[in-house]
Amino acid sequence: MLLLAGGLLSLPVSATADEVAVDHGEYQRSILPMRQRVQVMEDWWKRKEQVVLPQIMREQSVDMWIVRNDEADKYYNNEGPVYTSLLPANYEGMTTPSQYASPGSQQVPRFMLFHDNGSNVDYIEPSSYKHISEMVADLEPSRIAIGEHNNAAMLEALGEKFSMRTVDSWTLGVRWLETMVPEQVTAYRDVQGVANELIAEGFSNAAIIPGVTTTDDLNWWFRQRMLDLDIEYENHPSIRVQRRPAYIDKFPDDAAEFVNGRVGNGSNVTIQRGDIISIDSDVFMLGMVTDSHQHVYVLDAGEQDIPDELQSALETVNEVQDQYAKEFVIGRTGREIVASSDDIKRPARVVESELAFHPPPMFLRRYLLGGYMFSHKTYVAGMTSGPGYYPTSIVSNDHKLYANTLYAFEPHTWVAVRGWGDHGVELGMGQIVVVDDAGLQYLNRSQKSKWHVVR
Numbered sequence: 119m120l121l122l123a124g125g126l127l128s129l130p131v132s133a134t135a136d137e138v139a140v141d142h143g144e145y146q147r148s149i150l151p152m153r154q155r156v157q158v159m160e161d162w163w164k165r166k167e168q169v170v171l172p173q174i175m176r177e178q179s180v181d182m183w184i185v186r187n188d189e190a191d192k193y194y195n196n197e198g199p200v201y202t203s204l205l206p207a208n209y210e211g212m213t214t215p216s217q218y219a220s221p222g223s224q225q226v227p228r229f230m231l232f233h234d235n236g237s238n239v240d241y242i243e244p245s246s247y248k249h250i251s252e253m254v255a256d257l258e259p260s261r262i263a264i265g266e267h268n269n270a271a272m273l274e275a276l277g278e279k280f281s282m283r284t285v286d287s288w289t290l291g292v293r294w295l296e297t298m299v300p301e302q303v304t305a306y307r308d309v310q311g312v313a314n315e316l317i318a319e320g321f322s323n324a325a326i327i328p329g330v331t332t333t334d335d336l337n338w339w340f341r342q343r344m345l346d347l348d349i350e351y352e353n354h355p356s357i358r359v360q361r362r363p364a365y366i367d368k369f370p371d372d373a374a375e376f377v378n379g380r381v382g383n384g385s386n387v388t389i390q391r392g393d394i395i396s397i398d399s400d401v402f403m404l405g406m407v408t409d410s411h412q413h414v415y416v417l418d419a420g421e422q423d424i425p426d427e428l429q430s431a432l433e434t435v436n437e438v439q440d441q442y443a444k445e446f447v448i449g450r451t452g453r454e455i456v457a458s459s460d461d462i463k464r465p466a467r468v469v470e471s472e473l474a475f476h477p478p479p480m481f482l483r484r485y486l487l488g489g490y491m492f493s494h495k496t497y498v499a500g501m502t503s504g505p506g507y508y509p510t511s512i513v514s515n516d517h518k519l520y521a522n523t524l525y526a527f528e529p530h531t532w533v534a535v536r537g538w539g540d541h542g543v544e545l546g547m548g549q550i551v552v553v554d555d556a557g558l559q560y561l562n563r564s565q566k567s568k569w570h571v572v573r
Contacts, residue, residue, distance in 0.1 A: 144311075161209070172234060448519050477524065480496065
């Protein structure tokens with residue numbers, strides 16, 4: 119992440135949004151210390167409270183939003199991402215105690231109330247259900263968003279008159295979490311740049327020795343490299359191998375691991391010349407998580423460069439990906455985007471292709487004043503191509519596509535390549551994209567036309 123005078127972040131001058139140079143590690147050399155990362159994140163959340171919160175409340179025709187600390191029953195200690203992200207905190211992510219807590223207590227608010235007074239959104243901390251009753255009667259909201267889980271006490275406090283004006287706060291919560299301010303989108307380019315550099319380094323002779331390096335070796339290489347760079351991570355990288363059918367029997371020690379020319383996640387095989395290696399890996403920085411699917415070809419004996427058919431396959435895959443990108447029309451649901459993508463005309467060499475997307479996982483660094491971590495898990499919030507994830511997610515394929523939202527965009531395409539069997543070569547290209555008023559835009563797109571190569 120680059121801190122420049124007059125702005126938070128910037129791409130290197132030599133880089134473009136579509137094809138990123140990764141030779142010099144500019145992004146990795148610019149990673150902020152942890153303390154500064156948390157401060158940047160808190161600045162963003164304060165900006166979101168000023169700009170995004172009024173916007174989405176008016177968008178959803180809600181003039182009051184009441185948040186309880188016990189409406190996210192599926193989360194550890196009820197620390198749901200909506201509740202956690204709305205808690206008052208200082209510039210280093212330390213949550214400030216409730217104004218009703220006893221002196222010295224770290225107790226955080228039980229209730230948070232946000233009221234749109236027409237010019238801005240006021241934050242009020244109610245002390246009790248009785249206090250909520252009094253404030254609601256005084257403020258006379260026309261539409262109140264509340265959580266639907268276990269809300270009998272809230273409805274009783276609101277009374278018959280105002281209970282009739284309530285709506286489920288699910289959509290409002292999703293809109294709050296998924297809507298980005300421009301500074302976050304700019305930073306995501308740099309976070310994706312770090313991920314691209316890391317993968318380019320690992321997908322080279324710096325980390326892979328054909329005939330020696332195993333997929334477990336490479337997996338742990340990435341894990342160690344992230345530790346060395348002070349990059350946070352949650353999931354172990356997924357390393358998979360595709361091998362020509364004729365080559366599977368050539369290396370009998372690993373032959374049993376291959377099904378349809380591929381190994382499953384968790385298999386440990388030796389990387390050989392002529393293999394295609396794929397990675398699905400995340401980088402965690404600044405509350406943002408990448409979701410990168412990239413591929414490297416290990417040159418076969420006698421080869422000096424990527425075979426023409428494999429180069430053509432990569433170009434075909436990116437052509438299909440660009441077709442899918444056009445289906446991201448604001449206002450469509452996830453279900454509608456997937457349905458419309460089924461009608462896309464694929465190039466003749468495509469054996470199979472499917473569209474997959476989901477919001478990128480995100481996280482908050484929030485702590486009690488005593489230093490105990492308050493929030494500690496990633497969350498996923500927004501529109502998805504599938505039915506959803508459970509339990510630390512609030513996603514739906516019935517949710518609509520909005521501007522200023524981010525997605526892990528990961529179409530999977532199988533292309534017929536001579537010598538690679540009936541299923542062809544599968545290249546799932548995955549990266550983070552942003553949706554703005556003009557549609558889907560790539561953020562630091564990787565492998566638009568180039569393979570990673572091990573020589």
